[in-house]
Amino acid sequence: MSDAKRAGGPKRLTLKAAGLLDVDARAIISPGIVAVEHDRIVGIGGDGVDPAAPVIDLGDAVLLPGLMDMEVNLLMGGKGENPVLSQVQDDPATRVLRAVGNARRTLRAGFTTVRNLGLFVKTGGYLLDVALGKAIDAGWIEGPRVVPAGHAITPTGGHLDPTMFAAFMPGVLELTIEEGIANGVDEIRKAVRYQIKHGAQLIKVCCSGGVMSLTGEAGAQHYSDEELRVIVDEAHRRGLRVAAHTHGAEAVKHAVACGIDCIEHGFLMDDEAIQMLVDNDRFLVTTRRLAQAMDVSKAPKVLQDKAAEMFPKAETSIKAAYEAGVKIAVGTDAPAIPHGRNADELVTLVEWGMPADAVLRAATVVAADLINVTDRGRLAAGQVADIIAVPGDPLADITVTRNVNFVMKGGTVYRNDLSPNGGAQ
Numbered sequence: 001m002s003d004a005k006r007a008g009g010p011k012r013l014t015l016k017a018a019g020l021l022d023v024d025a026r027a028i029i030s031p032g033i034v035a036v037e038h039d040r041i042v043g044i045g046g047d048g049v050d051p052a053a054p055v056i057d058l059g060d061a062v063l064l065p066g067l068m069d070m071e072v073n074l075l076m077g078g079k080g081e082n083p084v085l086s087q088v089q090d091d092p093a094t095r096v097l098r099a100v101g102n103a104r105r106t107l108r109a110g111f112t113t114v115r116n117l118g119l120f121v122k123t124g125g126y127l128l129d130v131a132l133g134k135a136i137d138a139g140w141i142e143g144p145r146v147v148p149a150g151h152a153i154t155p156t157g158g159h160l161d162p163t164m165f166a167a168f169m170p171g172v173l174e175l176t177i178e179e180g181i182a183n184g185v186d187e188i189r190k191a192v193r194y195q196i197k198h199g200a201q202l203i204k205v206c207c208s209g210g211v212m213s214l215t216g217e218a219g220a221q222h223y224s225d226e227e228l229r230v231i232v233d234e235a236h237r238r239g240l241r242v243a244a245h246t247h248g249a250e251a252v253k254h255a256v257a258c259g260i261d262c263i264e265h266g267f268l269m270d271d272e273a274i275q276m277l278v279d280n281d282r283f284l285v286t287t288r289r290l291a292q293a294m295d296v297s298k299a300p301k302v303l304q305d306k307a308a309e310m311f312p313k314a315e316t317s318i319k320a321a322y323e324a325g326v327k328i329a330v331g332t333d334a335p336a337i338p339h340g341r342n343a344d345e346l347v348t349l350v351e352w353g354m355p356a357d358a359v360l361r362a363a364t365v366v367a368a369d370l371i372n373v374t375d376r377g378r379l380a381a382g383q384v385a386d387i388i389a390v391p392g393d394p395l396a397d398i399t400v401t402r403n404v405n406f407v408m409k410g411g412t413v414y415r416n417d418l419s420p421n422g423g424a425q
Contacts, residue, residue: 011037011038012035012036012037012042012050012053012054013035013036013053013054013055013056014033014034014035014036014049014050014053014054014055014056015032015033015034015036015055015056015058015063015387015408016031016032016033016055016056016057016058017031017032017033017058017059017060017061017062017063017389018030018031018032018058018059018060018061018062019031019032019062019063019393020032020033020034020044020062020063020064020379021062021063021064021065021360021379021394021395022378022379023065023357023360023361023364023365023377023378023379024365024378026357026361026395027395028062028393028395029044029045032058032061032062032063033045033046033049034063034379034385034387035047035048035049035050035053036385036387036408036411037411038411039384039385039410039411039412040382040383040384040385040411041379041380041381041382041383041384041385041387042381043381044379044380044381047381048381056406056413056416056419057418057419058389058405058406058418058419059418060391060392061389061390061391061405061406061418062389062390062391062392062393062394062400063379063387063388063389064110064360064364064379064387064388064389064390064394064401065364065376065377065378065379065383065386065387065388066110066111066112066113066144066364066376066386066387066388066407066408066409067110067111067112067330067342067343067346067363067364067388067401068111068112068113068114068329068330068363068364068367068368068371068376068377069106069111069113069114069115069144069330069331069332069334069342069345069363069367070114070115070117070262070285070329070330070331070367070370070371071115071117071243071264071285071287071331071332071333071334072106072114072115072116072117072331072332072333072334072339072342073116073117073118073119073333073334073335074099074102074103074106074114074116074129074132074143074146074334074339075095075096075098075099075102075116075119075121075128075129075132076095076098076121076335077098077102077334077335077338077339078098078101078102078335078339079101081098087121087122087162087173090121092123092124092126092128095121095123095128096128096131096132099128099129099132100141100143101339102334102335102339102340103132103136103141103142103143103144103146104141104142104143105339105340106143106144106334106339106340106342107142107143107144107407107409107414107415108142108340108404108407108414108415109340109341109342109343109404110342110343110388110390110401110404110407111144111342112144112145112376112386112388112407112409113144113145113147113367113368113371113376113386114144114145114146114147115146115147115148115149115202115243115331115370115371116129116132116133116146116147116148116149117149117152117204117243117264118149118150118151118152118153118160118180118204118245119149119150119151119152119179119180120151120152120154120160120161120162120175120180121162121179122173122175122179123151123179124179125151125176125178125179125194125198126198127148127150127151127195127198127199127200129146129148129149129150130148130150130198130199130200132146132148133145133146133147133148134199142414144409145386145409147201147202147371148199148200148201148202149195149200149201149202149203149204149243150180150194150195150198150199150200150203150204151175151178151179151180151191151195152180152204152205152206152245153180153182153188153191153192153195153203153204153205153206153231154180154181154182154205154206154222155181155182155183155206155222155223155227156181156183158206158209158222158223159206159208159209159210159222159245160180160206160210160245161175161181162175177190177191177194178191178194180195184227185226185227185230188223188227188230188231188234189230189234192230192231192234192235193234196234196235196238196240200240201240202235202240202241202242202243202371203231203234203235203240203241203242203243204242204243204244204245205223205228205231205242205243205244205245205260206222206223206244206245207221207222207223207228207244207245207246207251207252207254207255207260208220208221208222208245208246208247208248208251208252209222209247209248210245210247210265211247211296211303211306211307211310211311217248218247218248218267218268218306218310219247219248219249219250219251219268220248220251221248221250221251221254222251225254225257225258228254228255228258228259228260229258229259232258232259232260233259236259241261241262241370241371241372242259242260242261242262243260243261243262243264243285244260244262244263244264245264245265246260246263246264246265246266247265247266247267247268247310248268249268249269249270249272249273250273252266252269252273252276252277253272253273253276256273256276256277256280256282257276260282261282261283261370262282262283262284262285262329262370263277263282263283263284263285264285264287264331264333265285265287265314265333266284266317266318266321267291267310267311267313267314267317267318268310268313268317269317269320269321271320271324274317274320274321274324274326275324277321277324277326277327278324278325278326281327282326282327283326283327283328283329283366283369283370284318284321284326284327284328284329285328285329285330285331285370286318286328286329286330286331286345286349286362287314287331287332287333287336287345288314288315288318288345288348288349288352289332289337289344289345289347289348290332290333290336290337291310291311291312291314291315292311292348293337293344293348294307294311294336294337315352318349318352319352319353319354322354322358327366327369327370328354328358328362328366329362329363329366329367329369329370330345330346330349330359330362330363330367331345332344332345341402343401343402343404344402346359346360346363346398346401347398347399347401347402349362350398356394356395356396356398357395359398360394360395360398364376364377364378365377365378384410385408385409385410385411386408386409386410387406387407387408388404388406388407388408389404389405389406389418390403390404390405391403391405405417405418406418
């Protein structure tokens with residue numbers, strides 16, 4: 001469909017399909033009829049339907065709310081990228097241009113909202129994910145709604161402070177406070193304030209080591225409690241939430257105690273850490289798929305060994321978190337798994353035992369709660385018209401989410417493989 005047709009589509013239209021997902025009832029409602037006006041849903045079933053409005057007939061498909069991925073990095077990954085050399089070879093313009101394709105793939109896969117969780121590259125302080133989100137919102141390029149974190153906040157030598165060159169080329173890829181490398185409360189305040197000033201809508205911090213960085217033990221806590229509290233204080237006073245890359249059980253406990261809103265990964269959590277998440281009403285973003293699908297074959301042996309030790313523990317810890325009642329939101333850490341394959345995370349969560357209805361809620365209403373919005377995540381009157389279609393019942397077969405064949409974002413159709421000519425009849 002041409003850009004002109006997208007921009008100049010009908011003000012009111014009706015989507016017609018075999019069924020639609022009611023995420024609150026955890027059921028498929030038949031038939032699936034949704035009335036859309038401009039960028040909003042105005043009715044479900046017969047409500048709000050204008051008999052004179054054009055109809056997009058999607059046949060046997062099932063309609064879902066647009067899915068959400070709570071951890072991606074659209075500025076990384078994609079065709080032709082060398083994950084190591086691109087850190088020093090790619091200038092900011094190249095990164096943004098690479099992100100254009102990644103954003104389009106993500107949207108066409110049915111993910112209409114993402115959190116872009118933290119740049120960790122040389123940009124001169126520019127918040128590239130903020131710029132990317134603005135370009136998408138302006139309609140210059142196709143992509144999901146982006147909730148940007150700007151630069152991840154991390155200590156010198158910590159996870160997401162690029163260390164791959166330090167041993168043999170000191171001084172290469174040294175990042176600044178504005179680019180997120182901050183030590184002590186004064187630098188941390190400045191780093192957080194800089195991200196907020198330039199458009200970050202949440203703050204990303206590294207509370208522990210990670211698998212794919214030369215930072216020692218993946219579970220070791222990086223920032224002191226005093227430093228973590230400063231990050232939380234600065235963000236919360238400005239109305240922003242804080243997401244923390246955290247693996248180790250003790251690091252999770254300290255992060256929660258210091259007020260961190262969301263734990264990313266949590267592969268090494270123990271029962272006490274999980275219970276703290278429950279008791280304090282905090283979120284966990286899963287990234288479960290990468291633990292079995294991430295390609296580490298070209299990584300240094302020390303990182304391969306770390307992955308071999310940690311990744312098997314992810315299944316147990318995330319399953320225990322779900323069973324304990326932790327609020328789980330879907331995240332992939334793409335490009336740890338390829339952009340456009342985001343639905344693999346949903347499939348993996350179901351494969352190890354999380355019910356399909358809970359997984360779909362984790363990718364819709366729970367994710368919306370995490371980013372503190374109420375205008376998306378459901379097919380209901382008043383919601384933003386972010387609507388996708390899949391070829392079957394995802395409650396019975398979650399793998400259908402890998403085969404999205406219709407995507408509407410904000411009332412605009414970006415993909416339609418089902419209707420003749422791809423448009424309204």
